Amino acid sequence: MGRSDWIIKRLFLNRRGFTITELLIVLALLSVVLTFGYNAFGFMNTSFVYGESRSNVQREIQTASNKITSELRNAVRVSNTAFGDENQYYHIWTDSSKSLRLETLTRTGAITASTNLCNQDVTAFSCAISKDQAYKLTFTLQGKDDNMANVYSLSSCVMLNNVTQGTTLSNEIFYTKP
Numbered sequence: 001m002g003r004s005d006w007i008i009k010r011l012f013l014n015r016r017g018f019t020i021t022e023l024l025i026v027l028a029l030l031s032v033v034l035t036f037g038y039n040a041f042g043f044m045n046t047s048f049v050y051g052e053s054r055s056n057v058q059r060e061i062q063t064a065s066n067k068i069t070s071e072l073r074n075a076v077r078v079s080n081t082a083f084g085d086e087n088q089y090y091h092i093w094t095d096s097s098k099s100l101r102l103e104t105l106t107r108t109g110a111i112t113a114s115t116n117l118c119n120q121d122v123t124a125f126s127c128a129i130s131k132d133q134a135y136k137l138t139f140t141l142q143g144k145d146d147n148m149a150n151v152y153s154l155s156s157c158v159m160l161n162n163v164t165q166g167t168t169l170s171n172e173i174f175y176t177k178p
Contacts, residue, residue, distance in 0.1 A: 054150040057120050061143045061154050064100050064118040068092060069158050071102065072137055075175040076162045078129060082109060086176050092117070093172035094125045100141070118143060123151070127169045135163040137173075 071090065072078065083089045084107065091103045098121040104113040124142035129135055137160055142153040162178060 050149065053145045053147065054152070057143050057145050057150045057152045060118045060120040061122075061141050061152050064122070065139075065141055065154050065156050067102070067117050068139060069156060072158050072160065072173070072175060074161050074178060076178050077176045078137065078160060078163055078169070079167050079174045080169045080172065082174050083176060088112075089174055089176045091172065091174050094122050098122050100125060120145060124153075125171050127171070127173055129160070129163075129166045129169055131166055135160040135166055137169070
């Protein structure tokens with residue numbers, strides 16, 4: 001009979017069982033491992049929720065920026081006041097509930113269509129027109145999530161292909177399309 005056979009017989013034929021001290025040690029070690037596992041899971045879950053919220057804010061602000069860019073690129077007139085001499089014009093602004101809005105208006109100022117450009121709160125929207133070789137509009141959007149933990153700011157510049165004169169802008173844009 002070899003040494004390994006003797007160890008196996010001793011382990012399996014000894015029917016005494018475990019002592020209370022051995023069981024307490026195993027339970028203590030198991031509780032430590034489970035505590036670390038639970039804390040790690042909580043940390044990972046919190047990190048995931050934070051990252052998802054940050055990603056949503058960035059996606060919404062980027063989408064709104066892309067929409068503003070596509071709307072204004074071929075604008076004919078851009079101003080900070082409404083046009084009274086156009087049959088139809090457009091207005092981009094932030095309302096009191098911090099929603100970025102795109103509205104289609106008639107000559108009388110009646111709203112014929114209204115679209116929310118961003119599902120997140122837009123905490124800042126500013127724009128300015130400058131001229132180097134052509135007129136360009138620079139705008140900044142800043143949004144935040146519901147918990148105000150994630151703030152994302154995006155600046156972009158749009159070349160205004162059809163604009164022939166500049167104006168001073170602030171936090172809203174009126175424009176016409178060709």
